[in-house]
Amino acid sequence: MVKGINFVQVPTSLLAMVDAAIGGKTGVNHPQGKNLIGAFHQPRLVLIDPDILQTLAAREFRAGMAEVIKYGIIWDAELFAQMENNKNLSQLGYIKSELMDFILTCSCQAKADVVSKDEKEAGLRAILNYGHTIGHAVESLTGYTQVIHGEAVAIGMVAAGQIAMELGMWTKQDTQRQDALIQKAGLPTKLPDSLDINTIADTLQTDKKVKDGKVRFILPTQIGNVEIIDKIPTEILCKVLSAMRTTA
Ligand SMILES: NC(=O)c1ccc[n+]([C@@H]2O[C@H](COP(=O)([O-])OP(=O)(O)OC[C@H]3O[C@@H](n4cnc5c(N)ncnc54)[C@H](O)[C@@H]3O)[C@@H](O)[C@H]2O)c1
Ligand SMILES: [Zn+2]
Numbered sequence: 001m002v003k004g005i006n007f008v009q010v011p012t013s014l015l016a017m018v019d020a021a022i023g024g025k026t027g028v029n030h031p032q033g034k035n036l037i038g039a040f041h042q043p044r045l046v047l048i049d050p051d052i053l054q055t056l057a058a059r060e061f062r063a064g065m066a067e068v069i070k071y072g073i074i075w076d077a078e079l080f081a082q083m084e085n086n087k088n089l090s091q092l093g094y095i096k097s098e099l100m101d102f103i104l105t106c107s108c109q110a111k112a113d114v115v116s117k118d119e120k121e122a123g124l125r126a127i128l129n130y131g132h133t134i135g136h137a138v139e140s141l142t143g144y145t146q147v148i149h150g151e152a153v154a155i156g157m158v159a160a161g162q163i164a165m166e167l168g169m170w171t172k173q174d175t176q177r178q179d180a181l182i183q184k185a186g187l188p189t190k191l192p193d194s195l196d197i198n199t200i201a202d203t204l205q206t207d208k209k210v211k212d213g214k215v216r217f218i219l220p221t222q223i224g225n226v227e228i229i230d231k232i233p234t235e236i237l238c239k240v241l242s243a244m245r246t247t248a
Pocket of ligand 2: 019067132149153
């Protein structure tokens with residue numbers, strides 16, 4: 001028996017268009033963590049009108065671009081390359097409508113591909129959390145206001161890239177390509193000064209994705225591919241986070 005009501009998603013932010021509206025995850029935040037209470041229920045239809053993005057605040061647009069860059073890293077190297085070719089990605093006005101359509105199509109396709117292979121988050125779907133492990137910690141420790149979701153994901157992707165490089169999983173060149181694209185989208189690459197490294201490390205332990213005390217990381221191996229790694233040495237984590245402070 002299928003429970004729940006039929007519903008249609010009409011996303012109006014870039015983030016909702018490329019991510020939240022697709023995949024059937026419905027969740028609410030709890031004082032103990034983001035999206036801690038939720039269920040899986042698919043919409044009947046997702047209706048996207050790119051023109052509506054014209055009124056979206058630039059900061060919110062950039063936050064959505066973080067999720068788009070995520071798809072480039074975890075799934076779609078062509079999407080990544082097309083974005084790299086564009087001079088500036090920080091505002092809708094700098095992006096031709098053909099490229100914007102391509103970005104929306106590839107992003108929705110990437111999310112739909114991953115979700116349709118793993119609707120209930122048994123395995124593959126975890127790759128959508130690329131950048132979100134540290135991202136969620138940054139978001140919650142800054143009270144969900146100082147750093148917005150997409151900005152936190154950008155910081156988390158930079159951290160994941162650095163960790164992967166430390167572990168010898170991906171190249172310095174790809175790390176630089178990723179970080180340059182994040183900067184091109186006007187997104188942050190450094191941790192807020194107010195955050196303490198040890199507090200971030202402790203917060204990672206309370207993330208809902210923690211299994212048997214091991215913090216799960218999604219780490220890149222090349223542009224378009226990531227791996228799920230269950231144990232990251234604390235020394236590497238702290239080294240990377242320390243280097244990401246603006247005062248480092
Ligand atoms: N369920 C999921 O799988 C999933 C995935 C990604 C993100 N999320 C969650 O979604 C939330 C973020 O969603 P969001 O970015 O849509 O936030 P939001 O709905 O709060 O929108 C951000 C701001 O932009 C305004 N706005 C939206 N569309 C506009 C438009 N076209 N013109 C002018 N203003 C507009 C809103 O009023 C709001 O002030 C986060 O809490 C995030 O964690 C969920
Ligand atoms: Zn997200």
